[in-house]
Amino acid sequence: MNYIATYFYQENIDKGSIYGNIDKNLSDRNLIYWKTVYCLFYTSIINNPNAHHVLFTNVDDFPYRNELEKLGVIIFDDLQLSNRNQGKWATVKFFFDVIDFVCDTEFFKYDDKIMLLDTDCIAINSSDNMFERINSVTPIAAYLNGVEANKSSVFHGETLKNLEDIYFESLGLRINIGNKIGGEYFLFLKSGIADFRNKYKCLLNSNSASKLITEEQILTMISSETPFCIEHKGIYRIWTTLGYRTIPLDYNNYSFLHLPSEKEYSLSILFNECFNAPLLSQVDLKKLVNKITKLNNEPFLMIKRAVRVISNKIFNQ
Template sequence: MTLKKIYIATGFCADKKGEESHYPQVGLQSSSLKFQQIYLKCIVVFFATSIRHNSNAHHVLCTNLDKLPDIGNTETEKLLEQIGVEIVRLPFTFQPPEKYFDSWKSTFYKLDLIKYFSRTCDRNEAAFCLDSDCVWIDSIEGLAAEIQRSGYVTYNTGFNEKYKISHLNRRDLSKLYRELGLSLNEEIPVYCGAELIAAKDKNFQKLLGEIERGWEFSLEQFRQNKTKFNTEEHLLNFAYNSLQAPLGNGNPYIDRIWTTLGGFNNASDRHLNLTIWHLPFEKKYGFKRLFEKVVDFQSEFWQVPEKELAGYLSRFFGIPKRTPQKLIVDSIDALSYRSTKIMAKILPTGVSKNS
């Protein structure tokens, strides 16, 4: 039996002025328009690449904003609706209290997406919630078959048991699991990323129930200044282990690919055989330039045959290798961003460079 309906979703949760958090990959004030536009460009590219491959899926953007900011002359909401994306207004109910953790506050909004699909996803339906800095290079067909078999699809990051993930390693997390009554038979559970959250039928309800249990526990631990789940990813891993969900069955379809300029780079030929690329470093680089092609409906992006699309996208994201042309434009952009950050520190709040 094929799935009756497939949702493909991402979220955009904007930090309010005075309630900013730290997002190391971007490095700008998270309430600023420039910061938000970086993520909005990713969102447009995410949906456009999915629609090229998955035109029959139902695409959903969840946001806590009444209206999405425009990007230059591009009316963001109009563009998304034009390519077939439903925009859902969703409040941020999992917002952590002040000083809960030092970074990534808005990523807890992913838990609100889980709450939304716990109400929306019906029998023989599935939803795939992804980070917006992902691109689709193939159809969802393989992932759909996997979720039919397993009920969930997860991505195993492969982190070793001593590697600190938001201040906690896998051993630290397993101690918290045991405090919540989870028996692990002395095993150290694997760690799954939150860039892909996928479930079918009523499994989102089960996932939400365990996340809420872990969240209440964490809030109480925070009040008592004790070790807690620091991020939505920590909570998600607790829920997966509590529900005995398959851990890593999504790995043949998605990978976290680093294309850092002058730093860690794990891109390889094998990534051309995936379905989804998660590209954290490319937010300010490849996504920015591909966005300019996506908004032009006469561009090569919309004209290239589907079977050639992966090769077209690889030029923007440096997979399996950064081309000389990409190296040049990435280096120029890196200098520009560095200059912007320096000026932001020098100039008083509210003063522009053109003042």
């Protein structure tokens, strides 16, 4: 079976956590994330009708649950967070709790393939070809976040050299980090995940575990020893801020778009259009996504973003 999944750890008490691209109180922030969850599943169900869709979370009472279940989303709502950070990236290592759950539960079978996506992704094409790329020889596929040769380069608070040293201290193996792995996409064959799982457990239980604050650091370290299959055409991280934009000309050809700076903007509008609405055709959905995101009209996109930034500042004063 092929499963497309996302995960969200909801904080119910404000512990001072910092979430990228969202400057809201706890309640509003959680609601923004739940809207992205709905958008991901709505768009993926249209483009991937033969895949099963799964949500992993830690709460059983959350917005839009009934609507997600009507879409056919399978929900696991009793996961716990084992490795919490303080402040920035507080709950991102919930990623590993999800993988542990998948491996330990009998619900997912030995030959199942599970794709984990960040909540702020949307589907605009089928992902069948992405699932076809993994097998018993290459059981893991991931997203390339960048290539870096400078060992002094800092990656989420630690230099690449420090990460290489931590890996040696924890696992007794020397690695040479070049590819930096993103956390927004991770596809794996359940039967081929045991070695990867043993390695991240060693790192999370090492004396240097407190220095490893993101799943991307750990993914990058492990992939440097046992390279993952790199997904080049399945998903693309698109930044749409006033100061930084990464919109590829062929973005319409990808299976998924990761839109981290659009949580409060385009994805909120998409939610309003799609919530409780009939499923669109693939063609109509892509037209709607382009209409809302304006990715095909960068000058207009920047004007729209500038107006929203100014409006938010005025409104929040």
